[in-house]
Amino acid sequence: MRxxxxxxxxxxxxxxxxIPIVVGExxxxxxxxxxxxxxxDELEQWIRQQDAYSRAHILSNIAPFANDPSAMPGAVCxxxxxxxxxxxxxxxxxxxxxxxxxxxxxxxxxxxxxLQRTLEDYVSFTxxxxxxxxxxxxxxxxxxxxxxxxxxxxxxxxxxxxxAIRGYTLTRYARYLMRQGRDxxxxxxxxxxxxxxxxxxxxxxxxxxxxxxxxxxxxxxxMAQRRALTEGARLARMLEDYEAATGYEREIELxxxxxxxxxxxxxxxxxxxxxxxxxxxxxxSQLDAQVLLASLHSAMDDGVYTVESREMLATALRLxxxxxxxxxxxxxxxxxxxxxxxxxxxxxxxxxEDVYNGVGTxxxxxxxLVTSALAEFHYRLALEYAKRGEVRASEELRDLIQWTRxxxxxxxxxxxxxxxxxGVGDLYMARVYLHTARDHTMYEQWDRLNGYGRxxxxxxxxxxxxxxxxxxxxxxxxxxxxxx
Ligand code: NOJ
Ligand code: NOJ
Numbered sequence: 001m002r003x004x005x006x007x008x009x010x011x012x013x014x015x016x017x018x019i020p021i022v023v024g025e026x027x028x029x030x031x032x033x034x035x036x037x038x039x040x041d042e043l044e045q046w047i048r049q050q051d052a053y054s055r056a057h058i059l060s061n062i063a064p065f066a067n068d069p070s071a072m073p074g075a076v077c078x079x080x081x082x083x084x085x086x087x088x089x090x091x092x093x094x095x096x097x098x099x100x101x102x103x104x105x106x107x108x109x110x111x112x113x114x115l116q117r118t119l120e121d122y123v124s125f126t127x128x129x130x131x132x133x134x135x136x137x138x139x140x141x142x143x144x145x146x147x148x149x150x151x152x153x154x155x156x157x158x159x160x161x162x163x164a165i166r167g168y169t170l171t172r173y174a175r176y177l178m179r180q181g182r183d184x185x186x187x188x189x190x191x192x193x194x195x196x197x198x199x200x201x202x203x204x205x206x207x208x209x210x211x212x213x214x215x216x217x218x219x220x221x222x223m224a225q226r227r228a229l230t231e232g233a234r235l236a237r238m239l240e241d242y243e244a245a246t247g248y249e250r251e252i253e254l255x256x257x258x259x260x261x262x263x264x265x266x267x268x269x270x271x272x273x274x275x276x277x278x279x280x281x282x283x284x285s286q287l288d289a290q291v292l293l294a295s296l297h298s299a300m301d302d303g304v305y306t307v308e309s310r311e312m313l314a315t316a317l318r319l320x321x322x323x324x325x326x327x328x329x330x331x332x333x334x335x336x337x338x339x340x341x342x343x344x345x346x347x348x349x350x351x352x353e354d355v356y357n358g359v360g361t362x363x364x365x366x367x368x369l370v371t372s373a374l375a376e377f378h379y380r381l382a383l384e385y386a387k388r389g390e391v392r393a394s395e396e397l398r399d400l401i402q403w404t405r406x407x408x409x410x411x412x413x414x415x416x417x418x419x420x421x422x423g424v425g426d427l428y429m430a431r432v433y434l435h436t437a438r439d440h441t442m443y444e445q446w447d448r449l450n451g452y453g454r455x456x457x458x459x460x461x462x463x464x465x466x467x468x469x470x471x472x473x474x475x476x477x478x479x480x481x482x483x484x
Contacts, residue, residue, distance in 0.1 A: 039340030043426060046337055046433050051470040053440035054463035055105070058098060061460040062118060063146060071146040072128065074121030078143075079444070079456035085359050087456040089143040089151060092129075092162030093210060094461050095122070096169045097297065101464045103172050104471060119173055123187060126166065130193050139163040139197045142212060156208040156279060160201055161221040165297070167194035167228035171235050178238075188235075192244060195232040198225050199251045203258070205275040210290055211350055215278035219262045219270055223294040223305065226255045230300060256304065263311055269318040270311050272351070287322055288351040289370045291315050296373055296380070296468075307377055308384045313396035316377060317403055322352045324407075327366050327448040333407075335434040344434050345427030346407075347371050347446060358445045358455020365445040365454055369465035371432050376469035378425035379476045382418045386479055391417060422476055429469065442466070 061080065063071035071077075076095040079087035099122050106112045106119075128148050135141050135150055137157040144151055170191045174184040201207075202225045209218040229248040236245035264271050264286065272288035292315065299306045306312065324330050324346045335344045347366035350356075354364025385391045404424055435446040435453070442462040443453030 039337050039342035040426070042337040042340040043342055043430055043433065047429055047470050047473065050433075050436065050440055051467055054442070054466045057442075057458055058101065058460055058463050058467070059118075061458065062098070062121075064121075068146065072125050072148045074118070074123070074125035075144075075146045075148065076122075076460060077146055078461065079459045081456045081458070085456055087459070088146060090125070090146055091143040092141070093159065093165055096162065096165035098460055098464050100165070100169045100172065100297075101467060103169065103176060104468070107176065108471070123170070123173075123190065126170070126190055130190060139194060140201070140207075142208070156212040156215075158206055158208050158215075159210065159212065159221075160198065160207045161210055161218075161224045163194040164198050164221070164224040164228040167191055167198060168224070168231050168298075170194070171228070171231045174235060188239065191232060191235070195228055195244075195248060198228055199248060202251065202255060205277045208279065209273060210293075211288075211354075211356075213280040214273055214276065214283065216273040216276040217258070218273050218290070219259075220272070220290040220294040220298075222255060222259060222262075223298040226252060226259065226304075227298040227300060229255070259304065267318075269315040270305070282353050283351055285322065285352050287315075287318055289319055289348055289367075289373070290350070292319065292377060293370070293373055296376055306384065307380045308392070310394050310396045312377075313381075313394065313400050316374070317396070317400045319348060319374075320346055320403060323348045323366070326352060329366065329435070329446065329448060329451045332434070332451070335430055337430075337433060342430045342433075343427055344430040345371075345374070345404075345424070347431050347435070348374055349445075349448075358443070363448065365448045366435075367445050368432060368435070368442050368459070368462040369444075371428055372462070372465035372469045375425045375428035375432070376465070376472050378421045378428070379469065379472035382421035382425075382476050383472065383479070385421075386418060386476075386483075418476070418480055422473070422480065425469075425473060425476075429473070432466065 061077050063075045063077075064073045065071050075090040076098050077088050078091050078094045082088045099119065102115050102118060106115050125148070129144060130139065132150055140158045140160045140162060141150065142155055142157055142159040142162065170187055174187045174191065177184050177187070202222065203217075205217050206215055207218060207221055208215055210220050229252050233245045233248040233252065236242070236248065261274055262271050267286065269287060270291045271286040272283065272291055273286070292312070295305050295307055295309075295312050303309060327347055327349070330346050333343060334341050336342075348370045349364050349366045350370060351364075355361045356364055358365065391397070401420070404427075435451045436442055437453060441453065441457065442459060443457055444455035444459040444462060446452065447454050
């Protein structure tokens with residue numbers, strides 16, 4: 001195995017600099033610390049406990065509910081909070097992301113196949129929502145009441161990432177069922193409905209972004225749409241629905257060309273929105289953590305804005321630089337877990353100009369799900385390098401590593417790039433630990449001044465972002481143990 005050779009031969013016997021360099025210049029040697037020098041076991045234990053708690057809480061946010069018999073089975077509430085803020089709705093985006101997470105558990109562990117019941121509820125709920133008539137934005141309505149009624153008050157609607165994420169989630173579920181020799185007839189029609197819609201609207205510029213504030217063409221939304229059509233076209237071919245497949249493939253080509261327009265060469269990062277057409281006009285930096293989420297949720301195995309792409313490495317660093325000075329809590333450099341002291345990384349928010357405080361508007365805060373995503377980003381970066389058996393040296397990778405080291409300068413030896421990235425991911429996990437309640441309750445945000453939970457309590461997506469990061473970490477830890 002190439003990875004084995006790489007790990008044994010080079011990575012773990014030497015300093016980071018000796019990672020095999022395939023293209024580009026050789027990096028200058030440096031010695032430094034594995035950033036996490038103590039408390040690794042304690043942190044790991046917390047991650048596990050938080051994972052179990054998060055899974056339970058995700059499931060308890062999915063109807064049926066004993067305390068609300070009117071909620072339709074399969075409806076996921078964004079949070080059980082019904083006031084300040086009222087998040088007791090089924091958002092299409094949050095729900096599909098959560099169902100995707102459930103699918104990861106099921107694919108990873110056959111003893112979780114009982115969750116199929118929940119997926120089937122979600123399929124029925126989707127059939128209900130797709131059948132609703134008279135909605136201004138139809139499939140792109142952002143959210144619905146938990147009993148399946150449309151939400152009719154004013155909202156930044158037309159969120160077309162929703163049907164796209166749902167489309168690829170249902171496609172993934174269809175593949176899961178097919179592997180078990182099961183029928184997917186009840187699914188394919190729903191998938192086509194979402195994908196046909198995406199195919200017909202993606203190029204227009206009225207879409208509202210995932211933060212529900214800005215209209216235009218959005219990187220996150222387009223990445224989700226591209227994944228949906230790509231996986232949908234593959235499924236259509238398998239089912240010999242060539243007409244649909246060809247139609248989707250035509251759009252994919254155009255989408256990929258459009259995606260290139262999001263790279264800002266001068267600014268050196270991926271822009272969040274182009275062709276702005278309304279809503280929030282104050283995001284001058286064009287820097288937004290939803291770009292990172294786009295790569296984690298929707299990049300495929302083809303190098304297009306994947307975690308290890310130069311574009312994503314550069315954007316991650318730009319985000320770190322922008323957010324570090326923004327929040328007072330980022331002056332805290334360590335946390336105590338069961339008497340062990342661990343270094344903590346930077347807390348990230350949505351975008352620097354953000355003013356949403358979780359209930360109303362004043363000043364934006366760091367977000368739990370975004371900071372978990374940053375941890376996941378580093379774990380997946382390491383997994384990607386391990387899978388390829390090589391590291392492409394780039395200025396962007398070097399800059400990201402050097403920036404991180406500048407913040408944490410203990411003098412311990414590096415144990416290779418994979419371990420280093422594990423340690424860096426752990427910095428951000430430790431940050432999430434620091435601001436998560438000791439009983440494991442998660443919120444949407446953390447107060448930028450004192451670090452306490454703010455905004456919606458028990459936000460389903462915050463838990464799902466933790467379980468996703470924790471899964472990537474476990475895979476990485478296993479791999480390192482196997483190859484060491
Ligand atoms: C609620 C939205 O969900 C949030 O993303 C947005 O920032 C605020 N409304 C703006 O008021
Ligand atoms: C506000 C976030 O901006 C949006 O992305 C999310 O869908 C809703 N909250 C519900 O969690």
